[in-house]
Amino acid sequence: MSTAAGDPPGSVSDEGATSEVGAVPGEVHLRRLEHALTSRRASTPLEVWRWAVLQRMVTVRELLVQESDQPADWTSARDSRSLRERNRLLGRMSELRFRMMGDPDVDRAGYEMRRLVAEIREHLVRGKACGPEDRGEAARPE
Structure with a gap:
């Protein structure tokens, strides 16, 4: 764990939290959070580490909240299950x-x-594997 240029001494950087081409959507945010969770040093003040973790949790939470767009067929069991799972994850995150x-x-x-x-x-991987094109739906224009 090192500090990025401009970060105060003892802060947690995202060095080592890189993304891969073709990775799960938002993988970089998950890696940054994992990196902050696992890279705490004894010399890092606890408050600084907590703040770094909380900041990275915000981006992961936003990633989950963005899933709230209702699909065209919102009554399908798979989509309902996915939304229930997302809501459960958001509750645990809170x-x-x-x-x-x-x-x-x-x-x-x-x-x-x-954990x-x-x-x-896993939730994001399931969502990527079961995108609209996999369900026989037309992809929505962005």
Whole structure:
């Protein structure tokens, strides 16, 4: 973990959190959050680390919220399941956000956040694998 140019000493950078071509949408945001969760040094003040994690959680949360566009056939079981799963993940993320801010057991909170990141990644992979073209629907113009 190093600081990026312009970051205050002891801050957490996104160095090592790169993206891959053809990766899951938002993969770079998930990697940045994972990197912040796993790269805490003893010399980094706890408040700085918590702030870095919370900032990266915001971008992942926005990624999930953007999924709220209702598909044309919003009654289909697959789409309903996906939205329920997304809402469950957002709820867990909100709960863990408060734990990250104040829980004295940061190791446990960090572990649960890493589990949540893995679940979000699986959710996004399922969404990518089951896009509109895979369901026989026409892709919506952007």
